Amino acid sequence: MAEGDYLPSIIAVRIVRDRIVHLTFDDGLEGEVDLAPKLRGTVFAELARADKASAKIFIDMDTIAWENGADMAPEPLYDEVKAANAAHSTTPH
Numbered sequence: 001m002a003e004g005d006y007l008p009s010i011i012a013v014r015i016v017r018d019r020i021v022h023l024t025f026d027d028g029l030e031g032e033v034d035l036a037p038k039l040r041g042t043v044f045a046e047l048a049r050a051d052k053a054s055a056k057i058f059i060d061m062d063t064i065a066w067e068n069g070a071d072m073a074p075e076p077l078y079d080e081v082k083a084a085n086a087a088h089s090t091t092p093h
C-alpha cells in the first residue's frame with residue numbers, strides 16, 4: 001500500500017496498447033501498468049474478453065473506471081508503478 005497517510009489519486013490515464021495503460025498520479029509518479037492480470041471476477045469479465053478493454057477507460061473519483069461500473073483501487077496501481085520505476089532505476093544500463 002502507498003506509504004504513510006498518502007492516498008494516491010490518478011490524474012491522467014493514457015492507453016499505450018490494448019490492456020496496458022500509462023498512469024499519472026497527483027504526486028508526479030507515472031508509469032505503465034498491464035491491466036490484463038487484474039481483469040478477474042464478474043465485474044471485469046466483459047473487459048477481459050474485449051479486444052480493446054482499455055478503450056473506454058476514464059478517471060472517476062481519483063482512479064480508473066469503465067462504463068460498466070468497474071473500477072480499480074488506486075493504491076495497488078500506485079504501488080505497482082512505484083515498484084516498476086524503482087526496479088528500472090536500479091537496473092544497469
